[in-house]
Amino acid sequence: MQTKNGSFVLSGIQVGLKADDVDAYGDGVTRGQGLVLNDAYEQRTVVSGPAEMHSFNMHELKIVDGGQSALHILWKPEYIDVSELGLPDRKAGWVGNMGFREVDLESGNTVFEWWSLDHVPLQESSWPVSKLEGPAPTAWDYFHADSIDKSANGDYLLSARHTDCIYKISGQNHSVLWRLGGRTSSFASDEVQFARQHDARFVEAEDLRQIPQIGVEYMSLFDNSGDEYEVASASSALVIKLDLLETVATSFRRLMSPEEGTTRISGNSQILPNGNTLTCWGARSYTSEHSVEGRLVAEASFASDRFSNYRTYKAAWKASPSxxxxxxxxxxxxxxxxxxxxxxxxxxxxxxxxxxxxxxxxxxxxxxxxxxxxxxxxxxxxxxxxxxxxxxxxxxxxxxxxxxxxxxxxxxxxxxxxx
The missing domain is CATH 2.60.40.10 (Immunoglobulins)
Known part of the structure; x- marks a missing residue:
């Protein structure tokens, strides 16, 4: 549920699962499209990926700028020099180049486009090297972008799961303004540790009942702490305060999973208008809402563990279908x-x-x-x-x-x- 021209719309991603389609990700994901529906569940906009992209990445479709444009993630395999990895038997191989683009919803034209291999060295990856031999579209998934957001001043926030890092990207010149987490973080921090994260979002100070300060930014993310790179005993919803002048990151709020334990995939965290936090605990098929004070005020889960959800959102949605x-x-x-x-x-x-x-x-x-x-x-x-x-x-x-x-x-x- 997102806002377009002052009204709520539903946006989502439709993917195909045909057995004869080429499987680029190893998990059945094939060419699809982004969809925007109005409050009668009627299709209003279709967002298609570039023609050279094998499939529409399912991780993100974010409506921005009051409904004028949308963000989505890109993937393409490239055969490149991998000598920086220091592998004894391979100097070149297939690597998944991931990026994102902003697309105008009326014209379909690309507003902004960014690619990881232009800005992020292979050595930043903590993902085991594999699949370099291809053949394309099989490739080493060194980056694995899973969310993209845009700030009011036009910069972007990109989460990359396989580098355990959040990147702030300039909307003016495409440069990486700062990194949070990973092997080359721009910030000193002993208390902000996360791994295999999802859903990095800009957060306004006012939404946290804070007074805006020059040189201070806030962001939220879902810390999976999953895979073999666990940095905590449980997954959490994390809000981070960034002091850009001192280059220090501190934990403003961390809500640990009420069910305890970590979730390896999926998850998101949403700051609600009343200050509460809604959290989807990923593959655990569990959603919770916490008050500003951290008190659990609501929880829900699927009746069957056969189902799981990638994200959960809460909004004042009103709909009148046909x-x-x-x-x-x-x-x-x-x-x-x-x-x-x-x-x-x-x-x-x-x-x-x-x-x-x-x-x-x-x-x-x-x-x-x-x-x-x-x-x-x-x-x-x-x-x-x-x-x-x-x-x-x-x-x-x-x-x-x-x-x-x-x-x-x-x-x-x-x-x-x-x-």
Whole structure:
């Protein structure tokens, strides 16, 4: 959920999983696209990667500048000189060059583009060297960018998982303004340690109830502390204060995982308007919300461990999908029509403003009679009543009783032995 021209939109990434597609990442990711949907879940914009890119990277689609443009991550394998690695048997090999671009959502033109191999030496990587022999698109994933953000003054914040580093990049000349973490950090810090991180974001001082200061910046990230490079006993949501004049980084706030332990992949942290922190704990399929004081105020998880989520967001999302998405199914049972009982199930996928459902039996072409109003209960709501009619319909009501939509009439299915 992001803002575009003052309104919330949904943005996401659609990827293909065809068996005959070339697998560039070793995990089934193939060519896809970014999508932006309005509050009726209608497609408004498609963000495509450059033609030379094998696939649309699934890690990021960030709407910026009030909805004028979007950020997404790029990948391309390149055969380059790798002699700086000091390998005894190889002087050249295939390396994954990762970067990002900002694209204008109206024209599709590239506003800004940046590539890691132009600015980040191979020796900054802490990822085991492999796949140098290719063949392309297989390559050593030395960098592995997983998030990109843009500041109000036009600079960028890039997280690279395989260098354990955050890079601030100039929007003017593409240079790396500073590094946080990794092997060549620009900041001295004993208390800010992280590894295999995700979701690095600029944070305004006001959002942390702080007074802005010249030479002081804030940022947040999700510290996985995963893989073999664990720097903590548990993953955490971390807010960092950066003193640019003294080049010192300090921990402003660190929220440890309520479930304890580390999560190897995924995760994000969001500072909410009320100052609370919403955190997705990655592959652990667990989300929590903490107050400013660090108190756990809400938590949620999937009912099955078969599911996981890459990120979690919270916002005041209101949506009114097409009436065509309003679905009503009704069934009758009993030994005869006279002894029938009918049950109806209704859902309206994505509708956020439904408070209750008004169910009707349809005994004739123009004769509808209400059989009851039922408070909405989650995704699907049902009603059961005595009697049978050939058709039924339902009306969606908001919190003051106004009609939001009326379903098509649904034929009531009944036992085949009825005459």
């Amino acid at each position: 009436d065509a998405e309003l679905t009503l199914k009704c069934f009758a049972w009993g030994t005869s029509v006279e002894k029938a009982t009918t049950v109806c199930y209704v859902s309206w996928n994505g509708a956020t403003e439904v408070d209750s459902w008004d169910f009707y039996r349809q005994d004739g072409e123009d004769h509808d009679s209400s059989v009851g109003v039922v408070t909405r209960t989650g995704f699907e709501t049902s009603i059961q009543y005595r009697g049978y009619s050939e058709f039924a319909l339902v009306k969606a009501l908001d919190s003051v009783g106004d009609i939001l939509a009326t379903s098509r009439r649904a034929r009531v299915k009944h036992p085949g032995q009825w005459s």
